[in-house]
Amino acid sequence: MRYKNEKILSIIGKRIRDQRKIKELEIEDVAEMTGFTYNTISNIENGSETYFSYFVEVCLAIDIHPKEMLDFDIQVKPRRKLSPQRREKSRLTYRIKGYIENGYFQTLRTTKDVVIKLKEEYDFDAASKDVSSILRRHLKAVKKGNRNFYKEK
Structure with missing residues (x-):
């Protein structure tokens, strides 16, 4: 179920109806004015699920900015908490992207090189498999023997 x-x-529906x-x-x-069916408009006003673009068009038709329809107090928190493992993978990706942006991969680097750099700079023990997965997505791999070296594309 969705x-x-x-x-x-x-x-939101009540605010639009009002x-x-x-x-x-x-x-x-x-x-x-929108080209939508009566039922579509009614469903929006009754709080049924709708596409965001429908919501925007209905707001424009009733001459109100969509942000005004969304300006009410709600508890701002995610539906589910981000797991520590997922959070660390995101941090890892951003740290590696930072290395890429700062020219670290202008010379060939191994996964081990990156793992060591992460440990030195962030005191973070990254798993080689996680690091290599990120490197493969963002860099060019050069095979030398049985080792992969990574460089900017």
């Missing part, structure tokens, strides 16, 4: 935040969708009524517009009027 996820939807029913509480927030309901608040604004439409303030503008003295019927659902049919908004449907004509």
Whole structure:
């Protein structure tokens, strides 16, 4: 089953309906201005799931900026907490991208070179398999014997 935040969708839908009524517009009027069906507009106002682009077009039709429809108090926190393992992989990717941007790979480097550099600079014990996976995505691999060396593309 698809996820939807029913509480927030309901608040947004009510705000759109209230604004439409303030503008003295019927659902049919908004449907004509957007090219969407009556049911699509009704579903948005009732808090049913919708595409973001539909939401934007309905806001424009009722002459209100979409950000105004989204300006209400909500608890700002992710639905699920980011796992420490995923967070470390993201940090690892950004650190390696930093090395790329700063010219570290203008000369050939091995995965082991990068693991050592990460340990020295960040006191971080990166797994070779994680480092090599990132290197393969962002750099050119040069095979010398049975070892891979990486350099800028």
